Amino acid sequence: MNLLYPPVCPFCGKISEEGICSGCRAKIRPVREPRCMRCGRPLASGTEEYCFDCRRKKSYIRQGRSLWLHREPVSGALYRFKYHNRRRWGKVFAGELNKSYGEQLKKWGAEAIIPVPLHISRRRKRGFNQAEIIAEELSRLTGIPMRNDVLFRIRKTAPQKDLGSDGRKKNLSGAFGVSRTWKPVENAVLIDDIYTTGSTVEKAAEVLAAAGVQNVFFLTISIGQGI
Template sequence: MENLKKVKETILELIYPSKCPFCGEIVSAGKKNSTEHNGICKACREKLPYIGEVRCMCCGKPLTDPAEEYCYDCTRQKHLFVDGRSLWVHKDAVENAVYAMKYQNRRIYGQTFGKEMAEHFLPYLWERKITLIVPVPLHSRRKRKRGFNQAEIVAKVLSENTGIAMDAGAVKRIKATSPQKELGDKGRKRNIRGAFAVQKNVKGENIVLIDDIYTTGSTLDEAARVLKKAGAENVYFLTVSIGQGI
């Protein structure tokens, strides 16, 4: 049975070879002289810097001044999550890859992003004693239209590679909201208020929320609010990318 599975995977790889999310280069593990890692080609890995240590202590945005502790956005508002991290800044090739994952059915990119999170953020998860991974949910109508929840794919792979439990049903989106990208800061908060409901027992859990993009934090704040109200000890977040901010 295991051999049959491997044969099937090999055939699928030949028909639909894996490609780097950022440049489209074929990075199939079986490709001769392949230098890919987690599905990312060597060239893109070298030119796409991860967010480093000089970052906001709350949202994790990169900062230009090492003496600063918080970004401008986080000095103006108190978040309901403790803190969070993102892999890359949301621009150029990263922005295109996230867009393709969400709107062009490149759900396989979620596997790459989940593996990258596990590799780069395992110490972060351990330090915060994370007990549960929760993907930010889509409304059922939007999920049916898209066919999948990209955050859930990333969260599942992160769980598989860290051994931390994942529950995609812990939080449900009960309100169909307008796309956040079309709204300003105040509009985002009004739009997302009351959008989530906790469906499982999360009392005492240290939870990390998973999403694709961090823009203002409104969505993550609202999810954190209902989780803490339901008894979660602490709520953190990880996203694939984050806006540059100020």
């Protein structure tokens, strides 16, 4: 398979056996401290505990972490991953999540890895769910069960990227549902590709909490800089 489709760096497209090439690794910006104690967004000052968004809203998220800031070359790579069928890159991204947050998953006591779902119509059009690809590989690397039969997108919504903060919240109202046959775990981890305003993972966390999950965490590949 590697002879036919040699592994390439998701950021520059050059052949790279190591996944991310050394040149691109030097360009991408990891999320470092200080960062919000809840969502993990970078903070301007070490004296702050929470970002502006997390300070002003109720949250069903216990804690979340992301790998990189959502700017080039990360933003472009994630766009191609989702819309240009670069699904093989999911293994690279999941491997990076495991390297950075494998120990964090243990500290959280993660019992289930749950990908943020797509509506069936969007999944059919795209051919795959990028969050599920990442979650499946992360499950393989960590041994934590991946559950794609728990959380469902029960209402078709407009693309979040086309909406503002308030519009995103309204757009996701009633969008998610949880299987009635699922016995909820105490600690669940949501997986998505991008954390922008947090509306998507927040709504997903809300329905998981309503179903009985005590602590909902999340991991994403990238996160916006915020305010």
